[in-house]
Amino acid sequence: MPSAAERTRTLVQSTCSAVLLVPGLSVIHPDQLMPDSRSVGPEGDLFLGFPAQSPVVRAATRAQGDELTAVLEITDVAPVSVPHRIRGRARIAGWLTAVPGLAQPGRMMLRLETGEASVDDLWGFEEVEPEDFRDAVADPLADHEAELLQHLHSAHGDRMATLSALLGDRAECGCAEQRPAAVPVALDRFGLRVRFIEGGSACFDARFEFPDPVRDVTGLRRAMHTLFEAASC
Structure with missing residues (x-):
């Protein structure tokens, strides 16, 4: 399974929605707290882009100095229609400073020095050490995951x-009429998570x-072919 640090790093570098919370700072519009760009520096610090006149800036x-604390909260929502669509949340807390000169005119880059981090997702809750977050890399399929899941679901x-045929005792019947609906809900280099929906809203996940x-989309195609072949035997 991917480590907690890798999962956190993947969410930070994804397109999931995020808000930067600063104690004592209130805004009129919630989107004023949403960075329009984010990246991770070599020391594990986050660089967040905002309009220069943003309340956060x-x-x-x-x-x-570094007296201003802040928390970046990221919410991960499944890119396919499925019960319980929130797949997870990540939290990065630390010290916030402005970094002039790194952004285009009218913009400002803020640096969030990572003090602590955690992830609460389909794998469970785990805390992440700043050094582990710094050294982790995002999942190689992260940039394509949404498109791949949508393609698997629609096509x-x-x-x-x-795939319900691979569930063992959990599969009550192998006939097509009795199969639960199967929705691909998460994908990473180690495997595929599927949410099986039985009847109304009852559901369960299988990994x-x-x-x-897999290292790339080409390797994923081979892995998926092997998986479907196993299910058809």
Whole structure:
């Protein structure tokens, strides 16, 4: 399974929605707390882009040294329609400073020095040490995950349903009429997580691991072919 640090790093570098919370700072519009760009520096610090007149930028500019604390909260929502769509949340807390000169005119880059981090997702809750977050890398499929899941769901729904044959005792019947609906809900280099929906809203998740971790979309195609072949036997 991916480590907690890798999962956190993947969420930070994804397109999931995020808000930067600064104690004592209130805004009129919630989107004023949403950075329009974010990246991770070599030391594990986060660099967040905001309009130069943003309330967050003003707060960071007026702060003395590194006295301003802040928390970046990220919410991960499944890119397919499925019950319980929130897949997880990540939290990065630390000290916020303005970094002039790194952004285009009218913009400001803020640096969030990572003090502590945690992730609460489909794997469970785990805290992440700043050094582990610094050294981790995002999952290689992260940039394509949403598109891949949507494609599997829309174009290969019938084949996804056959995966219920791999559930063992959990599969009550192998006939097509009794199969639960199968929705691909998460994907990483180690495997595919599928949410099986039984009847109304009752559902459960099953994890299908690949024989070997995949490195790219080409490797994923081979792994998925092997998985579907196993389900059809």
